[in-house]
Amino acid sequence: MIAVIADDLTGAAELGGIGLTYGLRVEIAMSVNPQSTADLLVIATDARSVSEPDAVQEMTCSSKALLPMKPQLIFKKVDSVLRGYVIAETQAQLAVFGVEKALIVPANPALGRTLINGTYYVNGQPIDQTHFSEDPEFPITDSDVLRRLSVNVAQLTVQPHTTALPKQGIVIGEVATTDDLRAWVKRVDTETMIGGGSGFFTAILDSLQLPESGRQEPAKLGENRLYVCGSAFGERVALVKKAADAGQAVSYMPNALTHISRFNESDLAGWVAEIVGCFQHHSQVIIAIEPGLIDDNKRAAIHLRTVMAKAVSRVLAQTKTDELIIEGGSTASAVLRAIGVTRLVPVQELAPGVVRSDAIEKDSLHITVKPGSYRWPADLWTC
Numbered sequence: 585m586i587a588v589i590a591d592d593l594t595g596a597a598e599l600g601g602i603g604l605t606y607g608l609r610v611e612i613a614m615s616v617n618p619q620s621t622a623d624l625l626v627i628a629t630d631a632r633s634v635s636e637p638d639a640v641q642e643m644t645c646s647s648k649a650l651l652p653m654k655p656q657l658i659f660k661k662v663d664s665v666l667r668g669y670v671i672a673e674t675q676a677q678l679a680v681f682g683v684e685k686a687l688i689v690p691a692n693p694a695l696g697r698t699l700i701n702g703t704y705y706v707n708g709q710p711i712d713q714t715h716f717s718e719d720p721e722f723p724i725t726d727s728d729v730l731r732r733l734s735v736n737v738a739q740l741t742v743q744p745h746t747t748a749l750p751k752q753g754i755v756i757g758e759v760a761t762t763d764d765l766r767a768w769v770k771r772v773d774t775e776t777m778i779g780g781g782s783g784f785f786t787a788i789l790d791s792l793q794l795p796e797s798g799r800q801e802p803a804k805l806g807e808n809r810l811y812v813c814g815s816a817f818g819e820r821v822a823l824v825k826k827a828a829d830a831g832q833a834v835s836y837m838p839n840a841l842t843h844i845s846r847f848n849e850s851d852l853a854g855w856v857a858e859i860v861g862c863f864q865h866h867s868q869v870i871i872a873i874e875p876g877l878i879d880d881n882k883r884a885a886i887h888l889r890t891v892m893a894k895a896v897s898r899v900l901a902q903t904k905t906d907e908l909i910i911e912g913g914s915t916a917s918a919v920l921r922a923i924g925v926t927r928l929v930p931v932q933e934l935a936p937g938v939v940r941s942d943a944i945e946k947d948s949l950h951i952t953v954k955p956g957s958y959r960w961p962a963d964l965w966t967c
Contacts, residue, residue, distance in 0.1 A: 585656060586656055588661050589627045590628050591629055591631040594916060595782075597939040600939055601933030602782060604931075613926065629642045643676055644677070647676075647681065665704065686778070691783070695936070696708070698759060700758060704729050712725050744764075745758075745770075757784075805950075814892060820911065832868065832967045833869045847891065852895065852898075885914070892919070912955070920951070
C-alpha cells in the first residue's frame with residue numbers, strides 16, 4: 585500500500601486521480617481506515633482550514649494511525665504553492681516517523697509552477713504578483729520561499745537537486761523542469777520523509793514502474809448537477825457571472841448570510857428554498873458568493889463555507905441530485921462533513937486535479953472536487 589496524507593480534500597483527490605491512471609485501487613478517507621484494502625490510501629485532512637495547533641494535531645494523529653498499517657511509502661501532500669502550515673506539520677511528522685530530515689518538492693512545471701533560485705513563479709511571474717497575493721486565508725506577499733517560510737524555523741533550506749542534502753532538517757526542493765522532479769526522486773531514501781505536489785508524486789509513481797491503466801472513457805455525468813463555487817479567484821468569479829448573464833440558474837448567497845453577526849436560520853431557509861426552486865426549471869444549478877460581499881479574513885472565510893455547507897446539505901435532502909461538483913478544498917471538506925460523507929472512491933480524473941468519485945455513504949451520488957486555482961474542464965463546466 586502507498587499512503588498519502590493531504591492537507592486538504594482537493595489535494596487528496598488530485599493524487600487519487602493520479603493513482604487511477606496507474607491502475608491503482610484508490611480510497612480517499614477523511615481519517616485513517618485500518619481496514620482499507622486499497623493500493624493507494626489517501627487521507628484528506630482539513631489541516632489548511634484550521635489553526636496551526638489543530639493542523640499539527642491532525643497531521644500527528646493521522647501519521648500515528650498509519651504506522652501500524654506499514655505502508656510501502658508515505659507521502660505528505662502539500663499545496664503546490666506552499667499555503668498552509670507546511671513547516672510546522674512537517675516537524676511534527678518527522679517526530680512521529682522517527683527520521684531527522686524531510687524533502688518537500690511542491691512545484692509542478694506542468695501547471696506553470698516553478699521554484700528557481702529560491703523564488704516561486706506562476707507562469708513565469710513571481711507568485712506575489714499573481715492572484716495568490718489575494719488569498720483570503722494565506723495571502724502570498726513574498727515570492728522568496730525561504731524568507732516566507734523560515735520564521736522561527738531552524739534547519740530549513742531551499743536548494744536544487746544538484747546540492748547534497750543535509751543530514752537533518754527540512755529541504756524545499758527547487759524545480760524548473762519535469763526532469764528536475766525525476767532527479768529529486770533519485771535522492772529519496774528510507775531515512776527521508778517525502779512530500780510535495782502532484783508533479784513530484786507522479787514522478788515517484790513513475791519510478792515504481794507501475795503499469796498505466798490506459799486512456800479513460802469520457803465521463804457520462806448525471807443530469808441533475810449542483811455546482812458549489814467556493815473559490816474567490818477572479819477568473820472563476822467571472823465564469824459564474826457569465827453563466828448568470830447567459831440565463832443559467834445561479835443563486836448567490838444572500839447578503840445577510842455573509843455576515844456572522846447577521847446570520848439567522850430564516851434567511852438560510854429562504855436561500856435553500858430559492859436553490860430548490862431553481863431545480864424545478866433547470867437541471868444545472870450554481871451556488872456562489874458574490875465577490876464584493878466577501879471579507880478578507882480567515883474567520884469570515886470559515887463562516888462562509890460553513891453556511892454554504894449547511895445550504896448544500898438541505899438542498900440535497902430536498903432534491904434529486906446526481907452530481908455534486910465543488911470548487912475549493914476547504915469548501916469541499918465542509919460540505920462533505922455536512923452531508924455525512926467520509927469516504928470516496930475515485931472513478932475518473934476529468935482533468936489534472938479534477939476528480940470524480942463515488943460517495944460511499946450516499947447511493948447514486950457522484951462528487952467531483954476541483955482546486956480553486958485550477959481551470960474548469962470544458963466537459964464539466966457546461967454552464
